Amino acid sequence: MRKDGLITLTSSGLFCEKGDFYVDPWKPVKRAVLTHAHADHTYRGNEHYLVPAEGERLSRIRLGDEADISTQKYGETAVMNGVKVSFHPAGHVLGSSQVRVEYGGEIWVISGDYKLMPDATCAPFEPVKCQHFVTEATFGLPIYRWQPTEFIFDEINSWWRRNREKGKASVIFAYSLGKSQRVMNGIDRAIGPIFTHGAVERLTQAYREHGVDMPTTTYVGSVESKKDFVGSLVVAPPSAQQSVGWLRRFGSHSTGFASGWMMVRGARRQRAVDRGFVLSDHADWPELLQAIASAEAETIYVTHGFGEEVVRWLNENGQNAVPLKTQFVGDVAEEGIAANEEGVS
C-alpha cells in the first residue's frame, strides 16, 4: 500500500488522513466509519461513529447507549474535510456496506464483508467502480462454490420436518447477527414453532424494527415446559453448542450448523454436528472474482481469509493485487472455527 495514498494502513486500522477518519478501526480513534455491526468490524471505544442507517439498531446494540453515533443512508454522501464518503450495500447482513471514499479524483472502496447471492434480509450487493478496491477473501479458494439458496433451504426444511416427525427438536447453530435471521426468514415457518437463544432474540428484534420480515419467535428462556420444544426449531449461536446444560432442555434433538465452512467434510466433523448446511453470508470463489472484476479497480487490496491465494491468483491473471494485513477475521471468528464469539452477547 502506498504511503501517500488516500487510504493507508496503520496500527489502528485503515486510515484516511485527509478526511481524518478510520474505516472499521480495531483500536480507539476519533472518528470511525463502520461497514457493518459484526464484532471484528465494530469495536467500542471510539469517540464518534458514522454507520449505515439501514443497520443502525444493530450498531447501537453492539456499541451501547453511550456511543456517539451518526447515521447515513445508502447512496448519500458526507463530506469530511473535502473527502466524500458514502455507503453502498454489501449484501452481507442487514445494513452492511461498502464504504466509498473519494478525494481529488482518487476513489477507494472498502467493501467490508460481502456476498452477491440474494438474501431477503438485506439490500443486495451493489458494484461500485473505483481505482482501489479493498476486498475480503474469507472463502477465497475454488473449492468454495455455493449452491442456490433455495436448495439449501430445502435441505434445512426437510431436516426439520424429519426431526419433527420423529418427535425431536432441531437445533440449528448460526451466527447470531445475520445468519440466524436469514435462516428464520427463509425457512418454511409452517413446519412448527421457532425458539431463539437470547443472543439471537435481541438481534432478531432489531431486524424487525428495521422492517425485515421475521417469523414469530419465542425466547428459549421464557419457556416453562420442556414439552414445548418437541418438534420445534431452535436457533442458537455456535458458542451454545459448547453448553451441554443449555442444550439438555431440548431433550431428544438433532443439531445442524449453517455456515460456508460446512462445504468441507472435515470442518463439519470438527463441529461434531449431525448436519452441516452450506449457507454463507460471504462471497464464494466465483462471487469474489465477479465482485473484483465489477469494481474495475487498478489495484486490489486483499484482506482476511485466503488472502495470499487470492492475491496470487489475481496477479497470475493480469490484475494488480496486494495483500493487506488487517485484523479482520471474517467467518473465522463469526462462525467459530477459531471461535472468538465473546464479542456477541
Added chain:
Amino acid sequence: MKPFTELYVELDQTNKTNEKIDALRFYFANATAEDAAWAFYFLSGRKPRQIVPSKKLREWAIEQAGVPEWLFMESRDTVGDTAETIALLLPNNATVDETPLHQLVEVKLLPLRTSPEETQKQAVIDAWSRMNYSQRLVYNKLISGSFRVGVSQQLVLRALSQISELPPDILAHRAMGEWEPTPEFFNKLIDPSVDEDEAPIARPYPFHLAHQADFPIEDLGPVSDWQAEWKWDGIRAQVIKRSGEVFIWSRGEDLITERFPEIAHAAGELPDGTVIDGEILPWLDDKVLPFTELQKRIGRKNLSAKILAEVPVILQAYDLLEFTGEDLRATDFRSRREMLESLLSGLADKINGAFRVTESVDAADWDGLSKIRERSRTLGVEGFMLKRLDSPYRTGRHRGDWWKWKIDPLTIDAVLIYAQKGTGKRANLFTDYTFAVWKGSDLVPFAKAYSGLTDAEIRKVDRYVRDNTVETFGPVRSVKPQLVFKIGFEALQRSSRHKSGVAVRFPRILRWRDDKTIEQADALETIFAMLDSFQNPSDGQSS
C-alpha cells in the same frame, strides 16, 4: 451406485450409532446380493489394489477444473483429502449415475487398472461428467483406494445381524480371512442355515482386543483371579495349522505366512486343527529387539539370509483358540493356557524355540505386581496384559476380561517449532506439530506429534500458528518458539537419521504447559540421561 452413495452420505452425516445402523440396515435390506457384497467389502475396510493413483486423478482434475496446480494443492491442504478436493473443484453437475455398484466396480473400475493411461483418463473424465458431487467423492475414493467412512466393521455386522438374525460374533467370524465379494459369499454370510464346520481352512478367528486399564488396578479384585503377562510390542498374529497347511494372519487380516518363514516352518509341526494367538517379535540372544528392527524386515520383499540372521523372529504364544479342530473360545482361559503349554512343551524339540509360551508373572498382590512392572522398560516391554483366568476368548474390543496395564510414558517438556495442517477431521487446522528441545542455545527437532490436545486447545494453537508464522516451507510453517508442551513417548532409541540423535516411539502430547516458558523446556542431555538410565535393548550394553 446411487443407493451406495446415499448410504455413504447418511453414514458420513451423523455421529449417532443408531442412525448409522438404521442407514446400513435400510441399505442391505434393499440391495441386491451383488451390490451388497461389494458394499460389505468396502465398508469393512477392505480395498482392491489401487486402480488409478491419486496423483493421476489430481492431474486430470486440474485440467478439467482449470485451476493451476498450486491452487489445487492449497485447496487440498484446506480440505485435507484429495478425493474430496477433486469432487469440489470439478464443474457442478446435477446428473446422477444409475450404474449398480457391482457393475461399476467389476466392469468400469477393476479392468481400468491394466488399461493404458489414455483409456483410464477418458474413463475417469467420462465418469466425472455423469456424476453429482457426492457420487464423484465416492467414486474418487473407490478408484484411488482411499474409501473410508465412519463405521466400524462391528457396526456393519450389527446391522447385518438385525437382517439375518445371526449373532454378530458368528458374522464376524464368517467375515474373517480372505473372501471374494461375490453374491454367493454375501448370501452365505447372512444365511442362518450355513454350517460353521464347512468354513474355509484358512479362516482365522476374530481377535480379542483389550482396553487400557484406566482405573486403580485394585478395582480388578483379587490378583489370583488374573494372569499377568508381559505386554510385547510386536505384531499380533494368529497361527493356523489345518489340513496340513499353515496360515499366519496379522490383526489387520493380512496373510503374512511368507514373511515369517521361521514361524511358518515351526507351525508345520503343529497337529492339524490348531490355532494359536500370539505376538511375533524380533528376538536375538534371548531378548526382544526394538520394534524398529522388525520394521526393517516387514518392509522387504525378499528376505535375505543376512536379514534373517540379523533379525530372527519368534512367536510369543499366549492363547490356544482351536485344538484338534475344536473351537475352544468358550473354554476358560486357564484351561486354554494349560492346553497351550502342554501342546508346545510336547513339541519343544521340533519347534526349536520359534514358539514360546509367554511368561506368566506372579505376585502375591497388586503392589507386588506393580513393583515387577517397573522392570518393563529394561525388558523392552510396554507393561502387563492382565487376563481374567475364567474368561472366554471374546470377539473384538471388549471391556472386562482383558486389560492393558502399561507403564507410564516417558515425558519431556518440548517447544512447538513447526506446524502443518491436518487431514480428515483436522483439515484446515494446524494440528500436526514438530517439537524441539534445547541443544546448547539451539532448539533441535526431537518429535512429531498429532494427538493429545482437546478441540478447544487445538483451535487456540491453530490461532497461534496463524498469527505467529515465521516462515512457510510448502505446507509447513515454522512458528515463533513460545508454546511448551509435555510430550509422552514409549521408548527411546539412538538414531543417526534424526537430528537430535534419538528416535522416539509413539510420541503424543500429554498436556499444554502454558505455565512454562521456552527456557524451561528440557534439553537433549535430559533425553540422553533417560537413554542411559535403563539398559536399552538397542545398544545391547548395560549402563
